[in-house]
Amino acid sequence: MPEKKRYAMVIDIRRCIACHACTVACKAEMAVPLEVNATWLKIVEKGAFPDTRRFWLPRLCNNCTDAICARNCPTKATYKREDGIVMVDQHRCIGCKYCIASCPYDVRYINPLKNIVQKCYFCSHRVDAGLVPACVETCPTRAMVFGDKNDSKSEVAQLLASNATVVIKKEMQTDPQVFYISADETAMSNIEEEINYYTEGSLAKFRF
Amino acid sequence: MEHGDVNVVYSVEHQLPLVMYIGQYFFFTGLSAGSFVISVIATLLGRKEFKPVGKITALLAPALLIIAPLNLILDLEQPLRFWHLFLYYNWASPITYGSFLLTAYPVMGIIYAVMVYTNRQKAAKILGVMGIPLAVSVHGYTGFILALAKARALWNTAAMPTIFLVSAMVSGIGLVVIVAAVRWKWFDKEADEEQKATDKKVILQLSQIMAYVIMLDLFLILSDILVLLTAHADAFEAGMLLLTGNFAFLFVGVEIILGSFIPMLLVLGPKSRKSLTAAVIASILVNIGVYAMRFVMVIGGQTTPLS
Numbered sequence: 001m002p003e004k005k006r007y008a009m010v011i012d013i014r015r016c017i018a019c020h021a022c023t024v025a026c027k028a029e030m031a032v033p034l035e036v037n038a039t040w041l042k043i044v045e046k047g048a049f050p051d052t053r054r055f056w057l058p059r060l061c062n063n064c065t066d067a068i069c070a071r072n073c074p075t076k077a078t079y080k081r082e083d084g085i086v087m088v089d090q091h092r093c094i095g096c097k098y099c100i101a102s103c104p105y106d107v108r109y110i111n112p113l114k115n116i117v118q119k120c121y122f123c124s125h126r127v128d129a130g131l132v133p134a135c136v137e138t139c140p141t142r143a144m145v146f147g148d149k150n151d152s153k154s155e156v157a158q159l160l161a162s163n164a165t166v167v168i169k170k171e172m173q174t175d176p177q178v179f180y181i182s183a184d185e186t187a188m189s190n191i192e193e194e195i196n197y198y199t200e201g202s203l204a205k206f207r208f
Numbered sequence: 209m210e211h212g213d214v215n216v217v218y219s220v221e222h223q224l225p226l227v228m229y230i231g232q233y234f235f236f237t238g239l240s241a242g243s244f245v246i247s248v249i250a251t252l253l254g255r256k257e258f259k260p261v262g263k264i265t266a267l268l269a270p271a272l273l274i275i276a277p278l279n280l281i282l283d284l285e286q287p288l289r290f291w292h293l294f295l296y297y298n299w300a301s302p303i304t305y306g307s308f309l310l311t312a313y314p315v316m317g318i319i320y321a322v323m324v325y326t327n328r329q330k331a332a333k334i335l336g337v338m339g340i341p342l343a344v345s346v347h348g349y350t351g352f353i354l355a356l357a358k359a360r361a362l363w364n365t366a367a368m369p370t371i372f373l374v375s376a377m378v379s380g381i382g383l384v385v386i387v388a389a390v391r392w393k394w395f396d397k398e399a400d401e402e403q404k405a406t407d408k409k410v411i412l413q414l415s416q417i418m419a420y421v422i423m424l425d426l427f428l429i430l431s432d433i434l435v436l437l438t439a440h441a442d443a444f445e446a447g448m449l450l451l452t453g454n455f456a457f458l459f460v461g462v463e464i465i466l467g468s469f470i471p472m473l474l475v476l477g478p479k480s481r482k483s484l485t486a487a488v489i490a491s492i493l494v495n496i497g498v499y500a501m502r503f504v505m506v507i508g509g510q511t512t513p514l515s
């Protein structure tokens with residue numbers, strides 16, 4: 001019997017040219033409102049002029065195997081599909097936002113138009129139709145690869161088998177399913193922005 | 209950790225999920241649990257001079273616990289769907305056991321209050337003893353809500369539920385002192401001189417108990433901060449956020465100095481310990497301090513960026 005499907009994504013940052021096409025594709029496909037993002041590109045700049053370089057990291061929900069968001073959701077609106085995609089049932093979500101507070105990756109958001117929580121679902125509707133997620137489809141350099149990692153013939157499985165890959169915040173024990181090749185450590189960490197975050201501009205985000 | 213020159217050129221940060229409604233809810237459940245425990249202790253001791261305190265607190269506990277969950281419902285993005293909590297429960301989530309506790313506890317509290325007011329001592333005692341674990345869990349679970357959201361270093365500590373419980377006791381006793389003192393001053397006309405004197409003594413004793421609970425609270429906070437400062441990078445950031453960062457004023461200034469040390473001095477100081485006014489001022493300060501603590505924990509815990 002073939003093993004169960006387990007969808008995963010590999011992002012090869014050596015190929016990524018930081019064009020933001022994935023962000024745009026995601027916005028269009030999933031009708032993501034202004035102010036929030038299900039996919040985006042984090043860009044950091046290292047070093048002092050003139051010895052500087054930029055590093056980037058496409059960010060999206062990791063559709064974790066041990067998704068803390070699903071464990072903590074009081075209504076099971078957030079649940080895991082058989083194939084590993086973590087979903088949010090938009091008719092069941094009460095908007096308690098506990099999942100947002102629990103997710104270590106800041107990839108969930110409140111949809112300001114629908115007043116429920118959403119995130120990236122690996123475009124489950126496209127996957128069910130036999131397509132790949134919109135970001136993967138759009139990526140001009142084929143830096144993003146999506147597929148069933150339990151199928152050893154899939155490109156994802158082969159990339160995982162032949163490359164050094166990392167995930168973000170492995171220590172969180174969520175078993176993320178978005179793997180990066182050649183990701184920069186500072187781009188993956190949250191150290192830099194640290195404490196001033198609260199005063200600088202985020203008051204707008206703070207609602208009483 | 210030294211990263212050299214690093215600037216984040218672009219990234220997305222989403223809105224803080226939990227806002228002060230949640231902190232306020234923690235504050236009210238804390239008050240409720242605190243007053244319930246005091247009420248039961250007063251009932252169990254059964255001494256005549258504790259009667260008034262026992263009665264006031266028996267009423268305060270369920271009243272506060274009816275206000276508290278309103279904050280939770282208001283905080284929902286879909287308030288009209290709150291019943292999903294009961295229909296589609298998930299036992300892995302602390303919010304689920306919270307929603308059942310929050311239903312059971314006020315019911316229990318109301319029955320208990322009826323028993324206390326109708327002077328059915330035996331029933332009140334039994335219900336009270338049964339109610340204490342409920343009161344403790346109703347407030348203890350709020351600590352778990354924070355502690356089990358593992359993304360946030362400030363919350364994800366084993367000390368969190370205990371800190372919440374102990375600070376609940378502090379603010380609960382504070383509230384009882386305030387209410388009892390108001391009653392003593394303005395609403396207790398029939399009592400004779402002697403009765404008045406014992407009532408005052410009880411209130412003062414209560415405020416002194418509060419000071420000892422504050423000491424326990426301070427010890428817990430100290431151990432939490434010490435461990436945060438020596439743990440991993442995120443935990444260190446969280447600890448520094450409270451000590452020197454944007455929440456230092458609220459944490460050190462309001463929570464520790466104004467809300468803990470000054471009240472402690474007021475109710476234990478050789479002169480002021482005999483004054484009811486001092487006890488009331490201390491209790492007000494204590495409650496300001498605990499409210500600030502809820503703010504620092506809930507909001508501060510979310511301000512260290514995740515990515």
Ligand code: SF4
Pocket residue numbers: 060061062063064067068069070086102103104105106107108119174
């Ligand atoms: S990245 Fe966050 S939202 Fe996505 S599955 Fe993991 S814990 Fe849940």
Ligand code: SF4
Pocket residue numbers: 072073074075076077078088092093094095096097098099100117
């Ligand atoms: S906001 Fe919605 S999806 Fe998130 S934990 Fe609450 S009910 Fe679940």
